[in-house]
Structures are given as structure tokens and as C-alpha cells.
Amino acid sequence: MEKTIRSVFIGEVAELPQKLGKTVIVGNKEIAVFKTEKGDIRAIENRCPHKGGVLAEGILSGEYVFCPMHDWKISVKDGKVQAPDVGCVQSYPVEVKGDQVYILIRE
Amino acid sequence: MLKQKLVLIGNGMAGVRAIEEVLKINPDGFEITIFGTEPYPNYNRIQLSKVLQGGTSVSDITLNEWEWYEDNKIKFYPGESVITINTKTQSVSTDKGRKESYDQLIIATGSNPFMLPLPGADKEGVKAFRNIKDCEEMIEYSKRFKKAAVIGGGLLGLEAARGLLNLGMEVDVIHIYDYLMERQLDRTAGKLLQAELEKQGMNFLLQKNTAEITGRKQVTGLKFTDGSKIKADLVVMAVGIKPNVALAQEAGIPVNRGIIVNDYLETEIPNVFAVGECAEHRGIAYGLVAPLYQQGQVLAKRLCGIQDKGYQGSVLSTQLKVSGVDVFSAGKINEDEGTKVYKMYDDWNGVYKKVLIENGKIAGAVLFGDTKDGNKLFDFIKKGALIEEYLESSQCVNSEVNLVASMADEELICGCNGVTKGSIVEAIKANGLTTVDQVKGCTNASRSCGGCKSLVSDLLACTLGDQYQADQKEAICSCTTLSREEVLAEIRDKGLTHIREVMNVLEWKTDGCSKCKPALNYYLGMVNPLKYQDEREARYVNERMHANIQKDGTYSVVPRMYGGVTTSEDLRKIADVADKYKVGMIKVTGGQRIDLLGVYKEDLPKIWAELDMPSGSAYSKGLRTVKTCVGENYCRFGTQDSIGMGIRLERKFEGLNTPHKVKMAVSACPRNCAESGIKDVGVVGVEGAWEMYVGGNGGTHLREADLLFKFKSGDELVEMIGAFLQYYRETAKYLERTSAWVERLGIDHIREVLSDELMVTEYNHRIEEALSVVQDPWKEAINNKNLLRDLYQNVKIPVETK
Numbered sequence: 076m077e078k079t080i081r082s083v084f085i086g087e088v089a090e091l092p093q094k095l096g097k098t099v100i101v102g103n104k105e106i107a108v109f110k111t112e113k114g115d116i117r118a119i120e121n122r123c124p125h126k127g128g129v130l131a132e133g134i135l136s137g138e139y140v141f142c143p144m145h146d147w148k149i150s151v152k153d154g155k156v157q158a159p160d161v162g163c164v165q166s167y168p169v170e171v172k173g174d175q176v177y178i179l180i181r182e
Numbered sequence: 183m184l185k186q187k188l189v190l191i192g193n194g195m196a197g198v199r200a201i202e203e204v205l206k207i208n209p210d211g212f213e214i215t216i217f218g219t220e221p222y223p224n225y226n227r228i229q230l231s232k233v234l235q236g237g238t239s240v241s242d243i244t245l246n247e248w249e250w251y252e253d254n255k256i257k258f259y260p261g262e263s264v265i266t267i268n269t270k271t272q273s274v275s276t277d278k279g280r281k282e283s284y285d286q287l288i289i290a291t292g293s294n295p296f297m298l299p300l301p302g303a304d305k306e307g308v309k310a311f312r313n314i315k316d317c318e319e320m321i322e323y324s325k326r327f328k329k330a331a332v333i334g335g336g337l338l339g340l341e342a343a344r345g346l347l348n349l350g351m352e353v354d355v356i357h358i359y360d361y362l363m364e365r366q367l368d369r370t371a372g373k374l375l376q377a378e379l380e381k382q383g384m385n386f387l388l389q390k391n392t393a394e395i396t397g398r399k400q401v402t403g404l405k406f407t408d409g410s411k412i413k414a415d416l417v418v419m420a421v422g423i424k425p426n427v428a429l430a431q432e433a434g435i436p437v438n439r440g441i442i443v444n445d446y447l448e449t450e451i452p453n454v455f456a457v458g459e460c461a462e463h464r465g466i467a468y469g470l471v472a473p474l475y476q477q478g479q480v481l482a483k484r485l486c487g488i489q490d491k492g493y494q495g496s497v498l499s500t501q502l503k504v505s506g507v508d509v510f511s512a513g514k515i516n517e518d519e520g521t522k523v524y525k526m527y528d529d530w531n532g533v534y535k536k537v538l539i540e541n542g543k544i545a546g547a548v549l550f551g552d553t554k555d556g557n558k559l560f561d562f563i564k565k566g567a568l569i570e571e572y573l574e575s576s577q578c579v580n581s582e583v584n585l586v587a588s589m590a591d592e593e594l595i596c597g598c599n600g601v602t603k604g605s606i607v608e609a610i611k612a613n614g615l616t617t618v619d620q621v622k623g624c625t626n627a628s629r630s631c632g633g634c635k636s637l638v639s640d641l642l643a644c645t646l647g648d649q650y651q652a653d654q655k656e657a658i659c660s661c662t663t664l665s666r667e668e669v670l671a672e673i674r675d676k677g678l679t680h681i682r683e684v685m686n687v688l689e690w691k692t693d694g695c696s697k698c699k700p701a702l703n704y705y706l707g708m709v710n711p712l713k714y715q716d717e718r719e720a721r722y723v724n725e726r727m728h729a730n731i732q733k734d735g736t737y738s739v740v741p742r743m744y745g746g747v748t749t750s751e752d753l754r755k756i757a758d759v760a761d762k763y764k765v766g767m768i769k770v771t772g773g774q775r776i777d778l779l780g781v782y783k784e785d786l787p788k789i790w791a792e793l794d795m796p797s798g799s800a801y802s803k804g805l806r807t808v809k810t811c812v813g814e815n816y817c818r819f820g821t822q823d824s825i826g827m828g829i830r831l832e833r834k835f836e837g838l839n840t841p842h843k844v845k846m847a848v849s850a851c852p853r854n855c856a857e858s859g860i861k862d863v864g865v866v867g868v869e870g871a872w873e874m875y876v877g878g879n880g881g882t883h884l885r886e887a888d889l890l891f892k893f894k895s896g897d898e899l900v901e902m903i904g905a906f907l908q909y910y911r912e913t914a915k916y917l918e919r920t921s922a923w924v925e926r927l928g929i930d931h932i933r934e935v936l937s938d939e940l941m942v943t944e945y946n947h948r949i950e951e952a953l954s955v956v957q958d959p960w961k962e963a964i965n966n967k968n969l970l971r972d973l974y975q976n977v978k979i980p981v982e983t984k
């Protein structure tokens with residue numbers, strides 16, 4: 076089956092909180108969108124692989140978010156869980172056009 | 183130059199220490215091979231007691247990691263025993279069929295536990311306490327069985343018994359004498375020790391002679407010579423050790439109780455040495471590491487061809503490694519016609535001190551309850567010092583730091599490793615050492631039994647002066663090597679104003695983590711409450727959202743109810759809100775107020791607005807609740823207005839940021855219905871006065887609060903609570919509850935600091951400053967559009983959008 080990539084507009088750069096996450100709900104998908112200290116925008120699935128913690132509410136440090144439930148450390152860039160824990164969450168490419176932010180979702 | 187082949191049999195504490203000493207003197211002189219029956223790198227046997235008592239794992243007690251063997255090019259055969267020594271061909275062979283020749287051979291095979299040859303001693307469940315395997319087996323047993331019996335009331339037996347108690351077993355200790363540790367203590371100290379251990383839950387059967395171990399395959403109990411019996415699923419024999427000499431004996435090396443060695447650790451066979459518990463020197467086979475390490479040093483010098491006066495034997499000192507028990511003894515312990523004693527016995531506090539004097543010289547000592555003088559006395563005993571010297575030195579010294587300051591340079595700090603005060607001070611100065619761990623790494627002090635850690639710490643304190651903080655070694659987190667104290671000092675000195683600046687200036691290794699960011703946020707705010715801009719993105723979710731997150735991502739709402747008092751109006755509002763937003767549950771909390779659980783993030787601000795009540799801060803590192811009892815207005819026992827005082831305190835201190843949460847309670851009589859005895863600050867009203875208790879905790883580590891002061895007036899009480907809280911704010915580590923903090927600083931110390939009126943005024947001044955900027959966080963959020971958008975609103979994109 077052919078896969079398509081959908082580009083979803085989620086808002087303007089200025090509407091995203093600095094150094095924090097935001098919960099973005101696209102249909103039935105929940106995505107955690109982060110604006111890092113450097114100003115990069117990252118998007119990963121809003122569900123910790125451990126016990127489903129909401130990653131959007133975690134503490135963001137550089138390119139990592141610490142899950143608010145039990146403190147797993149997860150890369151917001153590629154969704155990889157950091158040692159000593161293991162696992163991975165889906166990460167989504169982000170496109171910024173001017174001041175508009177798009178997330179690319181494969182379906 | 184051709185290297186000499188040096189072979190060591192026995193990868194234990196004495197043998198490996200001798201090798202370490204050899205490597206220190208001549209790192210390239212030998213081709214070294216080590217055989218060890220146990221399948222581990224060299225570990226600290228002494229600490230097995232700690233492993234059994236919990237809190238220390240087997241991996242924590244390794245002394246030389248696998249890399250050490252590699253780095254020093256040592257051929258190491260773990261799990262391999264030497265079975266024969268051929269002194270003619272100068273070679274050894276092992277149970278794995280390996281053969282190795284030597285130029286020099288060290289036998290360091292240690293001892294074997296002595297097992298009483300009782301009927302039934304071969305049953306399952308009869309153990310010794312000697313190595314990692316024994317330790318692991320006992321831990322396994324404790325999971326399946328309830329009753330343990332330890333035969334032997336000496337050092338080892340008592341440490342084993344304490345461990346088994348910690349593992350949840352019931353423990354009987356059987357001892358043949360009428361008091362404990364008769365080899366190291368006199369009757370008085372032995373009895374004091376028994377009383378203390380009984381308090382800890384040990385049961386003693388003294389003057390009992392075991393006749394038989396009963397049971398079929400597995401032990402079920404013990405039978406004594408007087409006909410009595412007890413039940414036991416596990417029997418630990420700790421009645422002594424015997425030098426492990428079989429291998430040497432078979433090889434024709436002369437042995438008595440141990441392998442006979444001279445002052446240079448030479449056996450009677452050329453090129454064969456023995457060291458450690460298996461060796462017998464001038465008729466003595468030692469069973470403690472301090473003498474064994476001294477032997478190791480002498481042996482190393484001998485092997486490396488360095489002149490030395492040889493090993494002269496050792497005076498022993500003993501300490502028991504059971505928490506909550508301080509006993510020390512050294513030299514002679516029981517008086518006879520030739521001795522005089524200097525004695526001090528404080529029955530009430532359980533402190534006992536006895537110094538034995540022979541011809542005016544200190545010949546021995548027994549201490550119980552307060553062992554601070556132990557090291558000093560031990561040194562005096564070895565020097566044969568006059569009793570006057572001790573008496574003079576013990577006058578006027580009250581603080582521990584003074585005590586080490588007054589020690590002579592050649593006095594021993596670490597008995598196990600023979601490290602003197604002088605060499606530690608030198609190492610601190612030469613290498614810029616600042617922590618106990620660094621001193622350990624550099625000098626070996628405190629590397630074995632750990633008993634001298636506090637002395638080393640005192641020594642750092644008096645060498646470094648103000649720069650030293652006893653527990654500074656603890657880095658804030660792995661993003662930095664700096665401790666709380668260092669970071670705070672930098673923040674103050676350099677006037678750092680925000681988290682990023684701290685991380686940049688102090689060269690953080692990362693962009694921070696969930697440990698250091700909230701901690702830095704707290705410290706910065708504490709140092710500069712008026713100017714600091716709280717960084718909400720550095721706060722843990724609950725404190726950022728001002729609500730506790732639940733496992734399903736919803737939140738809870740706990741409005742403030744000052745002193746646990748509410749009104750029908752407030753209750754109605756709560757009920758209405760609960761209905762309107764269909765909250766999951768309405769629950770009365772353990773803190774005398776109401777919790778609305780299962781609230782959706784986006785409903786939080788609406789609920790707060792409709793409640794129009796202040797936040798209860800049930801999520802904060804700050805003041806939580808002030809519980810109160812009914813008090814004098816209603817209760818027939820009440821002596822004070824506890825409700826009024828509780829409300830006053832809650833109104834005054836609400837919104838304050840503290841290192842960890844702070845809970846208070848006010849009861850109006852010692853019946854203590856508000857549970858003031860387990861609160862960070864607990865107040866108890868008594869006739870005409872208020873008692874102030876601090877450092878209580880009802881949580882993970884239950885702790886009874888200590889009485890700090892008693893006041894006639896409520897104003898004085900409130901002022902002292904202010905000073906106490908500010909002192910805590912300024913000196914506690916982030917996430918350190920008052921219970922741990924009080925324990926760390928000591929209640930006496932805190933009382934001393936807060937006895938200074940000037941300090942109390944200053945602390946109050948600073949806490950008022952911090953309180954002056956407090957705002958209700960719920961009001962703040964509902965009135966700030968950006969906050970509402972950034973924190974509480976989700977972005978929703980319907981599926982159709984393309």
C-alpha cells in the first residue's frame with residue numbers, strides 16, 4: 076500500500092512555549108512538540124514507552140525530555156530512550172516555513 | 183633484566199595488599215601470578231557484615247577491580263585453587279591442571295571458619311560467615327525462613343546476628359560465656375552491649391553449650407547440654423577461625439597453628455613466604471586486617487630487597503560494626519593485681535570508659551557508648567604513653583575537630599591501613615584533596631572497615647578550614663562534579679542570576695537534567711528572592727502546573743483550608759465544582775482538606791477560578807498543610823488555641839519555597855491529636871507554654887521530631903519557626919527533608935545556632951523578604967493569558983485538515 080506524508084500545520088513558532096512541551100492532538104494521535112533552548116522544534120509521540128507518561132509535561136534539557144512519571148530520559152530528536160533504560164518513541168519530522176510550524180505525519 | 187616470577191596463592195586481603203605494596207616499590211620488578219579459589223576480584227571481606235546488614239551490595243565492596251589486574255599485567259586465575267606446592271622444583275599446580283613455576287612464592291590462604299564438630303553439623307542450613315557465598319546463602323535463607331540461631335557471641339557472631347535481624351529473621355545468639363565479646367570487652371561493657379542489642383531485637387542465651395543440631399536433612403533446632411532446646415531454620419556458626427594451612431603442611435612447610443614465619447614473613451623453606459591469617463608470627467596468628475597489612479608492607483620490602491627492621495608484632499584494637507552501637511577496645515582489657523584503672527561509668531546514658539594503667543603507662547582501654555577517644559588511646563597504648571598525657575589531652579577538648587587538631591602527626595588515623603595523621607595532612611595539602619573519598623584513594627585511609635571516616639572528615643575540616651564542608655563530596659548530579667556548597671558559593675560570589683548562566687559559567691557537562699535544574703532553580707531563588715525570575719520550565723510538572731499529575735495524565739486539585747477549618751460556603755463551592763466538571767473522586771486527604779481527583783488539564787484554570795480559594799500547594803516543595811487539633815475552645819483537655827495558632831502559621835508561611843516539602847501541626851496538649859511528633863515543625867501546647875518540635879517525618883523514613891525549644895508566648899514561637907525555616911532553606915540540600923537535615927546537622931547544633939537572638943532576627947528578616955513576593959499561583963495563572971496558553975491549553979487539529 077502506498078504511504079503518503081501529510082504535513083500538518085500546528086501553529087506559529089511564537090505560540091509554542093520556550094523550553095517546554097506542548098500537547099498537540101492530531102485526530103487520534105497525541106504528539107508532544109518541544110521548542111528547545113536553541114529554538115529548534117521537535118515532535119515525538121506523547122506517550123512514554125515505560126508506562127505511558129505524558130512526555131509533553133516533562134522537564135526539557137537540551138535535546139532530551141525527562142518523563143514526568145518515572146524520570147526516563149528520552150531524546151526529542153530521534154525518540155530514543157537513553158541508558159540505562161531502553162526503548163523508543165515515534166519521532167516526527169518538523170518543518171518551519173517562515174513562522175509557521177508543520178509536522179510531517181506518515182500515513 | 184629478567185623479571186622474577188612471583189606467585190601468590192590466595193586472592194584475599196592480605197596477599198593482594200602485599201602485591202600492591204610490591205607494585206608501589208617496584209612496579210616492573212616481577213611477573214606476577216595470582217590464584218584465588220573465590221571467583222571474584224579482591225574484595226573487602228570486612229564489609230560482608232555491611233552487605234548482610236543491607237544497604238551495601240557485593241559489587242560495592244570490591245577493592246581491586248578486574249582492570250587493576252590487567253593494568254598491572256597480573257596473570258589472575260579466579261575460581262582456581264592451588265592443590266600442590268612443590269618446593270623442590272619451585273612450582274605449584276592447580277585444580278584445573280595448570281602448573282606454574284615461581285622464583286618467589288607467597289602463601290596467603292587466610293583461614294577457615296571453625297565448625298564445632300557437633301552431631302548434626304552437616305545438616306542443610308548450618309552455615310559459616312566467611313565469604314560472599316555464605317553471605318548470599320544467608321540472604322536466600324532469610325527469604326524462606328523465619329528463625330535463626332547464631333552460635334558465638336563474639337564480633338563475627340554479633341555482626342551476623344545484626345544482619346539476620348535486618349533481613350527480617352528472629353535471631354537467638356548462643357554464647358558460652360556469661361557476657362558478650364569476652365575476648366575484647368570486660369564484663370561491664372559486655373553487659374551494656376547486650377542491653378543495647380536486646381533493645382535492637384536480639385535474643386541472648388548465655389552460658390549455653392550446644393550439644394546437638396537437630397533435624398532430618400534440614401536443621402530444625404538446637405539442643406543444649408542442659409537439656410533445653412530452641413527452634414532454628416538457620417544456624418550460623420561463628421565460634422572462631424583456624425588458619426588454612428593444609429596446603430603448606432602437605433608441601434612440608436613447617437606449621438604450628440599457622441604457617442611459621444620469621445620477622446620477614448619467611449617460612450623455613452627458601453623463597454616461600456606466608457602472610458595474613460594463615461601465618462603465625464612469634465606464636466600469634468592474627469585475625470584482623472591491621473596487622474596483616476603491616477605484614478604485607480614488610481613482606482613487600484623483603485621481596486624488593488629493601489632494608490627494614492622487620493615485623494615486630496601488633497597490638498590490636500577492635501570495633502564492632504553494628505549500627506547504633508559504639509564499642510572499642512585495645513590492648514589489655516581486664517584488670518589484675520598489677521594494674522590500676524581510670525574509670526568512668528554513666529549508667530543513665532550508657533557510656534562507659536575504662537583505661538588500664540600499668541606502671542603509670544596506658545596498657546589498655548575499653549570504651550562503650552562514646553568511642554571518640556578510641557584512636558587516641560590506641561596510639562597511646564602502642565607508644566606506652568603515661569596516663570597523664572591522656573588525661574591532659576582529654577581535658578578542654580569538646581569538639582571533634584579540636585580532637586584531631588590536638589593529635590600528634592605520627593598518631594594513627596586509620597588503624598587498618600596504618601595511615602597516620604601526618605601522612606593524611608600531607609596528602610591533603612600536596613594533592614589538594616577535598617573529600618573523604620579522595621583521601622581514601624590517595625592514602626588508603628578508611629578503605630577497609632571505614633571506622634575512621636569521621637576522623638578523616640574532621641581532619642579535612644581542620645586542614646582546609648572554612649573551605650571544607652563535611653559532605654561536600656556529593657555532586658549535585660552527574661552533570662557536574664560540583665557539590666551544593668560549591669555551586670551556592672559560586673552563585674553568591676559571582677552573582678549568577680539564572681540557570682543557564684550557572685551551567686555555562688560552572689562548565690556543566692550537559693544541558694542539565696531533571697535533578698540539577700529544579701535544584702538550581704531553588705538555590706537561585708533562595709539566594710535572591712526579590713530579583714530572581716522563577717524558571718517554570720525547570721520545575722517538575724506538579725510545581726509548574728500547580729497540581730499533582732496522576733498516572734493517567736489528569737490532575738488533582740487541593741484548595742487551601744487553613745488549619746483544616748472550612749465553611750459551609752467553601753464546601754458548597756467544592757461540591758458544585760465537582761459536579762460541574764465531573765471530577766473522578768472527592769477525597770478527604772491525610773492533611774485535613776479535600777482533594778478533587780481526575781481533573782483534565784484544560785479544566786484546571788476554570789475550576790480554580792470558580793472555587794476562588796487559594797491553592798493548597800499539595801504539590802509544592804514548600805509549606806503543605808498545618809494540621810490542627812480541636813484545642814482549648816472545645817476539647818476538655820485543651821490548654822491552648824491550637825486552631826488559631828495553626829491558621830496563623832499557615833497564613834504566614836504559605837507559598838514559601840523550601841528545599842523539600844514542609845508539614846506542620848499544632849496540638850493543644852500532649853495527647854497530640856494533630857500528630858505534631860512526626861511533622862517538620864510540630865507544636866504542642868502545654869499549660870502556659872508552646873513546645874516546638876522539629877525534624878519529624880511520617881513518610882518513607884519515619885522519624886520522631888526532636889524538641890527544639892519551649893516558649894511562653896505565641897509570638898516567640900512564630901518567630902522561632904521563621905528562623906528555623908530560613909536556616910533550613912539556607913543550609914539544606916535540595917530535596918532534603920527537615921528530618922534528614924536535622925539528622926545531618928544534629929539537633930544540638932541547630933539549637934545552638936538558633937539560641938543566638940541576633941541570628942534569629944536575621945533569619946526572620948530574610949524569610950520575610952522571601953515571603954514578601956509570594957503570590958497565589960492559581961490566581962496568577964488565571965489572570966495571565968500567556969500562562970494559560972503555554973501551560974494549560976492543548977492544540978487540537980481535527981482529522982479533516984489536509
Ligand code: SRM
Pocket residue numbers: 730731732733738740769770771772773774775777799800801806807843845860861878879880881882883919
Ligand atoms: C493526597 C495525599 C494522600 C491522601 O489522599 O491523603 C498525598 C498524595 C501524594 N503524596 Fe503524600 N499525600 C498526602 C499526605 C501525605 C502524608 C500525611 C501527612 O501529610 O500528614 C505523608 C507522610 C508525612 C510526611 O510527609 O512526613 C505523605 C508522604 C509522602 C511522601 C514521602 C515523603 C518523605 O519525605 O518521606 C511522598 C514522596 C515525596 O514527596 O517525594 C509523597 C508524595 C505524594 C504524591 C504527590 C505522589 C506524587 O508525587 O505523585 C501523591 C499525589 C497523589 C495524587 O495523585 O494526587 N507523599 N503524604 C495526601 C495529601 C495531604 C495534603 O492535604 O496535602
Ligand SMILES: Cc1cc2nc3c(=O)[nH]c(=O)nc-3n(C[C@H](O)[C@H](O)[C@H](O)COP(=O)(O)OP(=O)(O)OC[C@H]3O[C@@H](n4cnc5c(N)ncnc54)[C@H](O)[C@@H]3O)c2cc1C
Pocket residue numbers: 191192193194195196197198217218219220227228229230231262263264265290291292293311312313338341426429457458459460468469470471472474501503598631
Ligand atoms: C564478616 C567478617 C567481618 C570482619 N570484620 C573485620 C573487621 O571489622 N576488622 C578487621 O580487621 N577484620 C575483620 N575481619 C577479618 C578480616 O576479613 C580478615 O582478617 C582478612 O580478610 C584476612 O585476610 P587474608 O588475606 O589473610 O585472608 P582472606 O581474606 O580470607 O583471603 C584468603 C583467600 O585465599 C583463598 N584461598 C585459600 N586457599 C587457596 C588455594 N589453595 N588456592 C587459591 N586460593 C586460596 C581463599 O578463598 C580466600 O579468598 C572480618 C572477617 C569477616 C568474615
Ligand code: SF4
Pocket residue numbers: none
Ligand atoms: S501513599 Fe501517597 S504516594 Fe503512595 S500511592 Fe498513596 S498517595 Fe500515592
Ligand code: FES
Pocket residue numbers: 123124125126127128142143144145146147
Ligand atoms: S511512564 Fe515515563 S518513565 Fe515511567
